[in-house]
Amino acid sequence: MKRLLNILLFLALIIVSCEKSAAPDSIGSEPFAEQSAGDRAIHSFRTPMAGENTGYFAVEIDSWRVPFIAIAELGGLAAWASPNLPEWTVGTRTITLKDSGDATSFTVVSEETGRRILPDRPFGILAMASVPGSGNYITAHADGSVVLAGRDKPIVNPAAFIPVGPVFIASSDDACLVSGGDGIVVALNLADLTERWRVPGRAGPQVVSGDAAFWVGDDEAIHVTSMENGTALSSIPLTGASRFVVPAWDGSDLYLAMEDGSVTALHPGTGMERWRSRTGFSPDFLVLDQDSLFVFGKDSALAISRSNGVDMIAVPIPNRAASRPVIWNGLLVYPGVDGRMYANRMIQAAMTDSARFEVSLARGIAFKLEKYLVQPGAVVMEEGFLPYVDFSPHDGRFPFSVFVWDVQADSGDRVLEAWEGDGSAVPEDAIIVLFDERGNELRSNIDEFGAHPSYSHWIDSGRRYYIALGRRDAPRPPLFLRIRNR
Known part of the structure; x- marks a missing residue:
């Protein structure tokens, strides 16, 4: 009898132990499994390489308190910037900045043809991205076409997307993403611009890094998607994320602008916000260096600590940015809507x-x-x-x-x-x-x-x-x- 009681007690302990080890009710089996898959995908990511337009630069800005001043006249509105070269497009021209060497002036080099060849299309460019490691551009046009051009012979997909409303484009080294007014994200193979996959549902600007893409959906969620086949790696609920400001990605966290003017650092693997910080204005662009998140607005820009979202330092900017700023030669450089190029370097020789x-x-x-x-x-x-x-x-x-x-x-x-x-x-x-x-x-x-x-x-x-x-x-x-x- 005593032996029977011991056996029953042992079985009861096993049952209690199993009940205690069950997953919490608040998580549930499906979301937990999806989040785990996303976490495995995130941990396989690497720091963005040069040429990926993620907004991340593996340098440290040490001149943030230096006022932004005009360093060059562009002769027009610059619509796009290379993420790793001081190059912008103005109309059909490629604009390149070159430092004079004495840190006092800059030279604008304008190329109609040559190493950087823009596609000759009858309809204007709505969005542009660089192809990492190739020197090529991928461009989305007002007739719905997508063109791969630059160093190689242009390739055209004449009807890749719906050219209505905001148009976004991003690229990896073998595929690009484009979305138009219908919000459908279309992936195209760069080898021939044939369609690889498409995902329905209205989407904001995409960020591509390695084998994954991120974007803000109209379902109040951040989507992490496989570049290979369009499979959803995870979907993270986040109410109020902006669908017009391109997120920034550093290989670990996704930095997003919110509709209320704040910015947040989100870890896609866990779906958790590490911090959220208010800016006091409506963000236009997000840029990262090794230590800070730089948030550009209409009249000013903020530097926020990437580690904890505090230590906010703001500086006024003389003109609103026309495209995402880049970090070049230790400077933050951006084209203004007035057709001038600005940088946070003081040109002493030009001052009285x-x-x-x-x-x-x-x-x-x-x-x-x-x-x-x-x-x-x-x-x-x-x-x-x-x-x-x-x-x-x-x-x-x-x-x-x-x-x-x-x-x-x-x-x-x-x-x-x-x-x-x-x-x-x-x-x-x-x-x-x-x-x-x-x-x-x-x-x-x-x-x-x-x-x-x-x-x-x-x-x-x-x-x-x-x-x-x-x-x-x-x-x-x-x-x-x-x-x-x-």
């Missing part, structure tokens, strides 16, 4: 002494204002100085605006005060900092008792002052600066 002093002074004042920020290291101020007028506005996009005040009136005590943008109240959190003409801080409205809406200071006639107005973070509501006699 006064301009160099203004740039140096702006950096010095920005550095001194960092101590007032909630998050030191973030962008401090709008690029350059603004002239002071009565009730000078600070729009709140950046923590501070800095105004130049050339005093014409008699010397005397002046009151510096801040007002809310609508004039309804005196702000309790506004910061007003006064600097002399050399950028030395004279006074602020912050003391051991906190922030004060105004203060007075002796002002000398005929001198120049710089006045910073803002708050500890941004974006925030607008403010106005007023200076009056005491």
